Amino acid sequence: MKKISLLGATGSIGTSTLDVVRTHPEDFQVVAMACGRNIAKMAEQIEAFRPLLVSVQHESDVAKLKESLSVPVEILWGEEGALAVATFDQADYVLSAMVGAAGLAPTLAAIRAGKTIGLANKETMVVAGEYMNAAAKKAGVKMLPVDSEHSAIFQCLVGENPAQLRRLILTASGGPFLQKPKEEFVKITVEQALKHPNWDMGAKITIDSSTLMNKGLELVEARWLFDVPPEQLDVCVHPQSIIHSMVEFQDGSVMAQLGIPDMRIPIAYALSFPDRLPNDLPRLDLTQIGQLTFFKPDEDKFRCLSLAKQAMAGGGTLPAVLNAANEVAVAKFLDREISYLQIPQVVEETLTAHQNKTPRSLEEILAADLWAREFAQQVAAAA
Amino acid sequence: MKKISLLGATGSIGTSTLDVVRTHPEDFQVVAMACGRNIAKMAEQIEAFRPLLVSVQHESDVAKLKESLSVPVEILWGEEGALAVATFDQADYVLSAMVGAAGLAPTLAAIRAGKTIGLANKETMVVAGEYMNAAAKKAGVKMLPVDSEHSAIFQCLVGENPAQLRRLILTASGGPFLQKPKEEFVKITVEQALKHPNWDMGAKITIDSSTLMNKGLELVEARWLFDVPPEQLDVCVHPQSIIHSMVEFQDGSVMAQLGIPDMRIPIAYALSFPDRLPNDLPRLDLTQIGQLTFFKPDEDKFRCLSLAKQAMAGGGTLPAVLNAANEVAVAKFLDREISYLQIPQVVEETLTAHQNKTPRSLEEILAADLWAREFAQQVAAAA
Secondary structure, three states, X not given: OEEEEEEOXXXXXXXXXXXXXHHOOOOEEEXXXXXXXXXXXXXXXXXXXXXXXEEEOOOHHHHHHHHOOOOXXXXXXXXXXXXXXXXXXXXXXXXXXXXXXXXHHHHHHHHHOOOEEEEXXXXXXXXXXXXXXXXXXXXXXXXXXXXXXXXXXXXXXXXXXXXXXXXXXXXXXXOOOOOOOHHHHHHOOHHHHOOOOOOOOOHXXXXXXXXXXHHHHHHHHHHHHOOOOHHHEEEEEOOOOOEEEEEEEOOOOEEEEEOOOOOHHHHHHHHHOOOOOOOOOOOOOHHHHOEEEOEOOOOOOOHHHHHHHHHHHHOOOHHHHHHHHHHXXXXXXXXXXXXXXXXXXXXXXXXXXXXXXXXXXXXXXXXXXXXXXXXHHHHHHHO | OEEEEEEOOOOHHHHHHHHHHHHOOXXXXXXXXXXXXXXHHHHHHHHHHOOOEEEEOOOHHHHHHHHOOOXXXXXXXXXXXXXXXXXXXXXXXXXXXXXXXXXXXXXXXXXXXXXXXXXXXXXXXXXXXHHHHXXXXXXXXXXXXXXXXXXXXXXXXXXXXXXXXXXXXXXXXXXXXXXXXXXXXXXXXXXXXXXXXXXXXXXXXXXXXXXXXXXXXXXXXXXXXXXXXXXXXXXXXXXXXXEEEEEEEOOOOEEEEEOOOOOXXXXXXXXXXXXXXXXOOOOOOHHHHOEXXXXXOOOOXXXXXXXXXXXXXXXXXXXXXXXXXXXXXXXXXXXXXXXXXXXXXXXXXXXXXXXXXXXXXXXXXXXXXXXXHHHHHHHHHHO
């Protein structure tokens, strides 16, 4: 029985995680949960899963949540609350599924507390990958990827000698604008960008997926999750999202993991590794799908991918700056304050203005993150 | 340094194996070789690789081979010669690449002599899979598949729990007649059937590939190599031959191995497992290939596949009979004594006439094989 603390319970990954737990009550128990502002959903989840400890983002929601519950539970709030959930002593596994840089501190706390980590929060490795790896090594904890691409790579590497890999190939759906001519990008609306062809995800990630920044962030994440240098990382556009990613080895063999686009599969794998739990999800039938296609990504059209590669190659605090500037730009786009094409503009101007350095502490990384947020806000306001 | 006895040195797999050895002289040495009738090629190979022991099929070729050599080597002949090569005490690894049922006895001898087996001879597992598995278990030897499909499955299973697999999916190129209407099968010539779209192989295997009997035999082989019941085995037509085969697990994940169609990759893997040796072969570039397609096999058109499945499901001596009847039928077709459509007819009539039983010894299996050959000869002669 794995005892799980779930960070980001009401989000897309959090909800799917609870689906997996519901299907395997003999294997998993949720002992603690943290969420943001979706108090109604959190209340439902608490009734269903009976955690011992929960945390919400805002103090003002504590009473509201308490009122709507028929069961007693300890309710904390804010960053301290999230840290308490992340380090809860009755949990042996922390599923880190908060969205954005807010997931960083709780994930680090969970690592330091010796919990096994199921990592769905991209920013942990994007912003502070090298630092997190060192912390995980020191604490002797395993980090298991939840993201379908990284889970695929992880599965391709099972039983293999990582020294004999030649290339990690992340597949990208290409998002809703793969076929849209570059000239029309200027007119893209929030509604258009929120429609993802294959996956049902949160708003921030869906926008990132449409700009391919999502794939760029995943490259950086893969770089640290698998400790592979930037030149051994590649992106391949694969609109059907059936091959979730691949690993090419030095003998020319390419291993791939395929599946239907359902996050419950990689989530269950991260929870049950090295075992694979049975499920009743629809099966992949390649003869029904008929064909799988592959393209080189157009980095001229999807400038965010190119910017992410630059930041990855530059290293230091650049990936943190990339991520922070992108968070700001996407929020501004969702708030209709900047246009779609201004997302990469804001990110690029912020990257260009940044004085890169090799961070020696998490504080230095977070300082770069903060600087980037402020700078990107100014760029967006002036845009 | 692995010391290798090579059974079937001058064939397609044997030649590719020597290519691999040539590229990795620090890893492999060929200490013994057996071949059939291609004495000129055998002489070249002996000059290049300097084995200590060789064997040819016919006594009359011994003197001929000796004359054409500038180096001294012990030359044996016939089945005894092949057995001596298979059990040569200086070899620790036997690559079994003879074509047809002739490979059976030397492979069994190698297993009993405790050699690690690289298995390219399909018939070993098709004709006597259960028996060979028991012998390998008793001798404590590993059998590593060489065939690209089985190597792919083997690679997909590395580090996995075989109890958690749901289905092995062998891919089939579909051969040269995938798109040909069933009505035109009656006119297929030997020349047409010998043209395989993706792989360069021997004549017998190329014909089997065009009838999909090759895939049927591979199903039976997979059934025993991986100890998986018939209902967990499937065939998927994939004309590009890029995905070499797949494994579906009970969590819905499908692992696949991909590569360019070059036998040197799975051969090198079988020789170097668990390591993967670097090579300079062209790399797989999915973006250049563009698309991969998948179809259900048409068993009405490719009756050999259906017959193989029946034999696999029936078990006992039926797979041996299937294989023997097919060997006879293909030889008769290559000799232009029967037509293309008579290949499955000969096989089916032989299977139907056979009294199936559970064999208790290799002798009983070989008796069924012999009976099938004689019966199929008669059917073919009457056709």
